[in-house]
Amino acid sequence: MTDKNRLISPGLDQDGEYSPPGPEPALYLVATPIGNLGDITDRAKKLLQQADVIACEDTRVTGKLCQAWNLKAPMIAYHEHSAARVRPQIIERIKKGEVVALVSDAGTPLVSDPGYKLVQTVIEEGLEVTALPGASAPTTALLLSGLPSDRYFFHGFLPNKSGARKNALDEIKTVPSTLIFFEGPSRLADSLADMAAVLGNRPAAVARELTKKFEEVRRGPLEELADHYRAGGNPKGEIVVVVGAPLVRDEGLSEEELDAELKKALEGASLKDAVASVSGALGLPRKQVYKRALALIKGDGG
Incomplete structure (x- = not known):
């Protein structure tokens, strides 16, 4: 197997002369900014500039990044509806010696997207996969929430309908960790109310437009947050909800x-x-x- 330290590193050509860094054939999981374009890492930008192809959720979204960073690699759509069809094509590209970069619409790939199936297949085929870390909405929201960050559980999106949502919350209500969820603007108030009903009136934070000009983090008990967003209407932007852990102490409750x-x-x-x-x-x-x-x-x- 290839040494992962050599996947993106300087080297010598066959004549012993210095050759520019060049990535070896592999699948590269590349984190992109969640809002502020300045949050792209130098390593990620270089890899995207050298990639043979960029697999992305939405070519329109990634196209804006390519334009901003003057990236020339062709894009292919890899999302929930195309994954089964495109996955074998990506595997073939890597086998033929190509560098494939996988990105999501924002943040770190594989977080609430079908990328993990591609990673599984790459591993099963004995091919190389590595990650270029960077921006992450769940981590950023957790840091800004003011809630304990030593132990946390990321759930992603809850079901759309209240009954199914409450059932999902009931399954994780005893998890002794800070909870992190993604949520859409139109469902936020109802989702917060269901959280309060099932999890109790725990401390929480709603983070939206993270790293952007109008970044907002609103903190308070779940019931208070539900009332706020019900009265104020649907907010704008991508939303992360962070909820405190159950209140039982390690020594138990009398x-x-x-x-x-x-x-x-x-x-x-x-x-x-x-x-x-x-x-x-x-x-x-x-x-x-x-x-x-x-x-x-x-x-x-x-």
Whole structure:
């Protein structure tokens, strides 16, 4: 196998003379800016200038980058609808000795796009693949959220419909990490409300237009954020939602503390909604919280 340190490095020609750096045949996963064109790395720009072909989600979007950086490599569309057809063509190109760069519309490839299937195939074929790191919307939003960044879980996009979205949130509500989601402007308010209903009123942040002129990060409890975007209408731009982890500490939660949370929730919600909210906020099994809530209602909660 080729030494990855040699994939993009200076070398000597057959006569022992210095030859300019040149990438070897491989699939290169190239991160592009998520907004500010100045965030392209020097290494990424050089690779794109030397590539034989650039595989991208949308040739119109990547075409603007090519124009800005004077890139001449031809582009081929590689997205959800073309992946199965184009993937064998990319493999053949690499086998023939070509340098293939894979980019997404913005940020790092393979994050919520079909690129991982291409990487799997390249590996199975015994070909080379390497990554040129750079801008990433989830990481940028996490850094700006003000929430713990030592442990996080990236989910990507939630389902469009509320029922399916709540089911997806229910599956991850006990994950002891900061949660990161992508979301569209038209679904943001409803999605935040569903998060509050399932995860509880956790601290959160909504980041949009990251690295651009009108970058905005709004922080607050999920319910407050849902109310804000419901009242203000659909925001513009690409959106990342970051949500705090469950509130249970490593040493666990006392029964008295659970009771206090339940009593507070039951003051303004039905039993079902109160249990869902407390279960999500604390990261506790719904059955455990429901059993304790019933005991409190019956007056034998101690």
